[in-house]
Amino acid sequence: MIQNQQLIDFVVDKVEDMKGRDIQNLDVSELSSVTDTMVICSGNSKRHVKSIADNVIKEAKHADLDVIGVEGMEESEWVLVDLGDVVLHVMQDSARDFYQLEKLWAPIAAESKAG
Numbered sequence: 001m002i003q004n005q006q007l008i009d010f011v012v013d014k015v016e017d018m019k020g021r022d023i024q025n026l027d028v029s030e031l032s033s034v035t036d037t038m039v040i041c042s043g044n045s046k047r048h049v050k051s052i053a054d055n056v057i058k059e060a061k062h063a064d065l066d067v068i069g070v071e072g073m074e075e076s077e078w079v080l081v082d083l084g085d086v087v088l089h090v091m092q093d094s095a096r097d098f099y100q101l102e103k104l105w106a107p108i109a110a111e112s113k114a115g
Helices: 004-017 046-062 093-099 101-114
Strands: 021-027 037-043 069-071 078-082 086-092
Touching: 004 021, 004 037, 004 046, 004 086, 021 101, 037 046, 037 093, 037 101, 046 078, 046 086, 078 093, 086 093, 093 101
Parallel strands: 037 086
Antiparallel strands: 021 037, 069 078, 078 086
16 A cells, blocks of 8 residues: 555656646645645646646556546646545646635645644
C-alpha cells in the first residue's frame, strides 16, 4: 500500500513531467473526510490541462493505483483527479484565479494545525 507522502510525490512528479506550473500541496486531513491532501497546479491551455490530467491517470493506472474519479475532462478548464488520499486539481489560470482554492483552504488548514 502506498503511503500518503509517496502518493503526493508520485502525483507531483507526474505533473512536473508534463510541465504543470505553480504546484501547491494543501494538507486538508483535519478538514475533509473525503481526502487528506489537495495538489493544485496550473496548465497553459485546455489541451495542456487535459494532458497533465491524462498523464497522472495513465501513470497511476500503470502503477496499480486506484483512480476513483475524474471530472472536467471535456471542458478541461479545471480537471479533478481523485486518487483517494490525494485529489489533484489541474486548472487553467483563469479558473485558478477565479476559484482561488489555495486562499479558500490554506488559511483553514493553517488554523486547524495551529488550533
